[in-house]
Amino acid sequence: MKVMVIGSGGREHALAWKFARSNQVEEVLCVPGNGGTARMEKARNLSLLTFEEMVAKAEEEGVGLVMVGPETPLVEGVADRFQKAGIPVIGPPASSARLEGSKAFAKEFMRRYGVATADYLITDSLPEALKFAQRSDYPLVIKADGLAAGKGVTIVQNREEAERILRAYMEERIFGEAGTTVVLEEFLEGVEASILSITDGTTIIPFLSAKDHKPIGEGNTGPNTGGMGVIAPNPAVTEEIFEDFKRSVMHPTLEGIQKEGWDFRGIIFFGLMITSKGVKLLEYNVRFGDPETQALLPMLTTDLVDLSLACWERALTHVRLSWEAACSCCVVAASDGYPGPYEKGYPIHGLDHVEHTVFIAGAEEREGVLYTSGGRVLAVTATGATLGEAREKAYRDMEKISFTGMYYRRDIGI
The missing domain is CATH 3.90.600.10 (Phosphoribosylglycinamide synthetase, C-terminal domain)
Incomplete structure (x- = not known):
């Protein structure tokens, strides 16, 4: 078959690379791809600007599977377009992609379904945010509600810093409309972990754990980035921690998806903090992580085509992931x-x-x-x-x- 991978980053190169290693794949169409996919023997880069062009090209080429890499197209409804055309696509519709597209929406979902997470305030009022910051304990986490390329989260150490960041987000709009609503959140002490999973809305299967390194500087100093490196599995995620994650975060999330009636067939990325009081969820992503994908896919021995099609066909209950012992x-x-x-x-x-x-x-x-x-x-x-x-x-x-x-x-x- 032909597979289409949407996106242009390192995650998309890794996905295209993994699909190309399957003997079921004739060619990977990369939209738009990058210099890495341009060099792959079984790949072809395509410059398609609109969702309509992507769907039309997929129909013309007889594409049997679409994998959406970045969050923005999912939030904007690209999976809805492919689903409507009857083309298998891994990625949730826009209605449930809001789990990543809006941190406020995600926090309310967590609260509604008992997902373990930090206490928080959601507001679009700068005076209310400043008042909350004045009476808060520190450190305090300030998050832009919308998509900010992985950079809209700041940990502030005092009230003066909180006011400066809140004004930058809400008045100066350094992240545009993404920062007009903010989430002010209790700071959680502990060790961070990333766990990717795949769900067809009935079954959810977690991947190996990973540990991202987001700050630009060594010793986790400086501003956050999209991610400067990953190790997997995460040494802090013991069997006991993994069971706690499944019980307090993963299973309540799946229950919420089912009760909301979402047709969610795709990836859920759980950004976690392992605290002295158990595993807490920091954030959802609704796609493969970057660079977690680059660390994990080389160890995945299950055919990514089989896994993806089982997700689309709501048959994940029959799948068992296998990994290289490494x-x-x-x-x-x-x-x-x-x-x-x-x-x-x-x-x-x-x-x-x-x-x-x-x-x-x-x-x-x-x-x-x-x-x-x-x-x-x-x-x-x-x-x-x-x-x-x-x-x-x-x-x-x-x-x-x-x-x-x-x-x-x-x-x-x-």
Whole structure:
């Protein structure tokens, strides 16, 4: 069959790479793809700007499966269009994609169905937000309600910082309309974890746990990014913690989806905090995580086509995921200045000397050469019998790669 992957980042390169490894796949159509997918033998990049064009091309090419990578198309209803056309698509309709599209909507859903989470206030009133901040304990978490490319969450340490951030979100609108409503949330102490899952609305299957490293600086310092590296499985997610997650977060979420009557066939990403009082949910994503996908898919031994079609056909109850008995380390290389302003257009050197898997995120191919085109440029993923072995392999390969202004954290997994 032909598979269509929508998106242009490292996650989409990893998804296309995984689909291409299936003997069921003739070709992967990448919309729009990037420099990494441009170099894949079984892939073809397509520049399609509208959902109507994507559906029409899928019909013309006889596409048998569509995988939606980024959150924005899902929130805007791209899965609804494919469903209406009868084309199998992995991704929820817009009505339930609001679990990621609106943090306020997600928090109310959590409260309604007893999902373990932090206490919070939702408001679109700056005076109310400032008043709440004045009487709050610190640290305090401030979240922009809407989509902000993974950057709309700030942990503030005092009232002065809270006022500055609230004014930046709500008055200066540094995230546009996404920050006009905010969620002020109790700060949770603990260890973060990411757990992806797939659901057909009846059955939900969790993936291996992972640990993201969001801040730009080593030692988890500096502003948040889309993610600077991932290890999997997460050493903090013991069997006991995993059972707590399923009982207090995953199963209540599925119950909520069913009671809401949603036709949810797709991915749910659980961003978690492991606290002294148990596992708490920080946020939902309704698609594969980035860069969690780049760390996890190399260890998945189940055919991604079989898994996806079982989800579409509501047959996940018959699926058992299988994984390589290994650990994974994914290290992201970014352009100097990211997550702020950065320069681009620099050639990338050394890729031919890398031994393990490189997923391209922000790079385009011109005349056989890859040039930087984004903030997060690429990621190296390596697996090993231990986390230490995986880390050593990933960093050894990263040292072979270079481009002007290249930056990466050297403490992923420590």
